[in-house]
Amino acid sequence: MGKPEMKGTVTSLSSVFPPEEVQKAAKMVEGKLSEKQSEMNQLKEFIADNTSLINLVQKLPDELHHDIMVPFGKAAFFPGRLIHTNEFLVLLGENYYADRTAKQTVEILKRRGKSLMSKVDALKAEMQDLKAEASFFDSTASEVADDLVEIREYEEDNSPERVSQSGPVELESPSVAEADNKVSASEDDEYARLMLRLEELEKEELAAEDDGENDEDEDEDANANATETETDGDEDEDELTEAAFHGKKDEGYSSLDHNQRYLESQPRKQLQQSKGKDPMNEEMSTKYNHQDLTNQLACTGLTAEPVTKGNYGGEIPHGRIVHQDTKMLNPPVNASVPSGKKPVQTPKSEFDSSKAFTGSIIEHTENLEKKLPEQKTTSSQASDSKPSKPMSRFKMQRK
Amino acid sequence: MDSLRQEKIHKFEEFVDRRLKPDLVRAIAERDKVFDQQKIFSDLRKNIENLEKNSVTNLRTLVNLGSEVYMQAEVPDTQRIFVDVGLGFHVEFTWSEALKFISLREEKLERQIEEYTRLIASIKAQIKLVCEGIRELLQIPEEKTVEGRVF
Numbered sequence: 001m002g003k004p005e006m007k008g009t010v011t012s013l014s015s016v017f018p019p020e021e022v023q024k025a026a027k028m029v030e031g032k033l034s035e036k037q038s039e040m041n042q043l044k045e046f047i048a049d050n051t052s053l054i055n056l057v058q059k060l061p062d063e064l065h066h067d068i069m070v071p072f073g074k075a076a077f078f079p080g081r082l083i084h085t086n087e088f089l090v091l092l093g094e095n096y097y098a099d100r101t102a103k104q105t106v107e108i109l110k111r112r113g114k115s116l117m118s119k120v121d122a123l124k125a126e127m128q129d130l131k132a133e134a135s136f137f138d139s140t141a142s143e144v145a146d147d148l149v150e151i152r153e154y155e156e157d158n159s160p161e162r163v164s165q166s167g168p169v170e171l172e173s174p175s176v177a178e179a180d181n182k183v184s185a186s187e188d189d190e191y192a193r194l195m196l197r198l199e200e201l202e203k204e205e206l207a208a209e210d211d212g213e214n215d216e217d218e219d220e221d222a223n224a225n226a227t228e229t230e231t232d233g234d235e236d237e238d239e240l241t242e243a244a245f246h247g248k249k250d251e252g253y254s255s256l257d258h259n260q261r262y263l264e265s266q267p268r269k270q271l272q273q274s275k276g277k278d279p280m281n282e283e284m285s286t287k288y289n290h291q292d293l294t295n296q297l298a299c300t301g302l303t304a305e306p307v308t309k310g311n312y313g314g315e316i317p318h319g320r321i322v323h324q325d326t327k328m329l330n331p332p333v334n335a336s337v338p339s340g341k342k343p344v345q346t347p348k349s350e351f352d353s354s355k356a357f358t359g360s361i362i363e364h365t366e367n368l369e370k371k372l373p374e375q376k377t378t379s380s381q382a383s384d385s386k387p388s389k390p391m392s393r394f395k396m397q398r399k
Numbered sequence: 400m401d402s403l404r405q406e407k408i409h410k411f412e413e414f415v416d417r418r419l420k421p422d423l424v425r426a427i428a429e430r431d432k433v434f435d436q437q438k439i440f441s442d443l444r445k446n447i448e449n450l451e452k453n454s455v456t457n458l459r460t461l462v463n464l465g466s467e468v469y470m471q472a473e474v475p476d477t478q479r480i481f482v483d484v485g486l487g488f489h490v491e492f493t494w495s496e497a498l499k500f501i502s503l504r505e506e507k508l509e510r511q512i513e514e515y516t517r518l519i520a521s522i523k524a525q526i527k528l529v530c531e532g533i534r535e536l537l538q539i540p541e542e543k544t545v546e547g548r549v550f
Contacts, residue, residue, distance in 0.1 A: 053465045060470070069481065070460055070472045073443045076497070077481040077489060078458065080474035091467035105468060112466075 026137035430515035
């Protein structure tokens with residue numbers, strides 16, 4: 001790592017993220033969490049009722065008749081008996097009923113129980129996301145209270161940018177707070193930015209073909225990135241947890257090891273994007289410059305990518321941030337927090353951006369300078385994590 | 400002077416919002432519950448009168464076992480009916496006794512409803528009073544400063 005001119009910035013966290021906003025965001029998340037908790041309780045009640053009903057239905061056919069008190073309205077009973085104890089009338093919905101035997105009724109009830117369980121699982125996943133978000137907010141709040149300061153350094157050359165932070169968590173937290181605040185606003189911008197990026201990527205791909213590196217990957221990535229941009233929110237998290245980001249599809253973007261450092265720089269890029277489309281192009285190019293094609297491919301959207309993805313990942317993930325509890329903060333923050341870090345990134349070549357977006361996970365160890373091992377793990381994780389994250393699909397649908 | 404007035408106004412508003420309005424909401428909710436009870440008993444009465452009119456002795460019904468799963472039930476003798484008289488007790492009645500009981504019950508419920516209605520009306524009147532007081536406090540200074548107003 002040569003030492004070209006170093007630029008640096010020092011920002012106090014509290015100036016970037018007002019403590020009140022952070023607290024508000026934390027409270028919002030808590031409120032949502034309690035809502036989900038009550039929904040969860042209700043679903044559990046339903047499941048318990050269902051199981052007890054299954055037991056009852058199984059026991060009733062044991063006798064020909066059962067003497068019971070037959071309700072007559074809500075306040076009166078008639079003494080009577082249950083007859084035809086093997087015939088059940090089951091409501092299928094929409095005023096459609098079905099006459100079934102006990103066994104068939106039990107099967108119906110079991111299927112109902114399964115769908116309830118799957119709802120409970122989905123709700124649990126949501127609650128976990130919310131909890132992660134809440135913890136991020138809390139950490140942000142504590143950091144802000146402690147007057148932590150963000151220190152960023154930039155190198156003015158074509159080697160990948162390295163950003164050092166005094167508090168790695170800081171990047172994320174601001175984005176989280178801001179993300180929450182600005183999710184709605186950034187989502188609209190994200191689409192526009194995505195389109196711009198796609199165009200840029202295409203251009204870069206053409207240029208990249210000359211390099212003879214990973215041309216194939218780029219195409220795939222570009223396509224993948226387009227669809228996965230939504231998951232970009234994960235990018236920021238990559239730094240902190242490469243694994244976490246893998247799941248998120250940011251992979252396509254520039255998973256360069258160097259990029260991991262980028263996460264911090266990305267926020268700037270994202271900010272730039274929020275400013276306008278032009279900055280995005282710059283950012284994209286700058287980000288990619290840092291990343292060699294191979295690196296990008298290797299990193300495939302794992303944590304390192306946040307740089308490229310940050311551009312639009314930041315925007316898209318805004319909506320996702322809620323779900324992705326971890327470090328998504330960076331992208332949103334970047335968008336919302338105007339930082340004048342653009343100039344640093346313009347010198348980067350544009351190719352890399354196209355490669356960064358490769359959706360496929362391709363590990364090229366040629367140019368990986370630092371984080372090869374990390375990227376590999378992340379890439380493998382990325383492929384695995386996709387199926388395990390149903391939420392991302394929701395987010396995509398929402399977007 | 401103005402700051403004092405502002406304080407008073409603020410206090411009045413708080414009083415209205417924190418005490419009177421929730422009280423109103425609660426009273427209305429209680430009255431709705433009594434309405435529901437009344438409806439239940441009047442439905443029951445109509446049903447019993449129907450049974451009597453058609454001299455129904457046997458009855459076939461569908462009993463809800465829970466989660467909308469029904470089973471056939473037969474009532475061989477409809478002469479005896481058990482009615483809920485409160486506190487978890489059900490009393491065995493014949494039709495005519497049941498009807499008498501239900502009419503007594505309905506009277507009691509109506510009296511309860513009337514009480515709740517009076518309570519709700521008084522709360523609403525209090526709210527209006529406080530609002531008027533606030534308006535006076537606001538208008539009087541205005542009237543002094545704006546000489547155009549003459550009542």
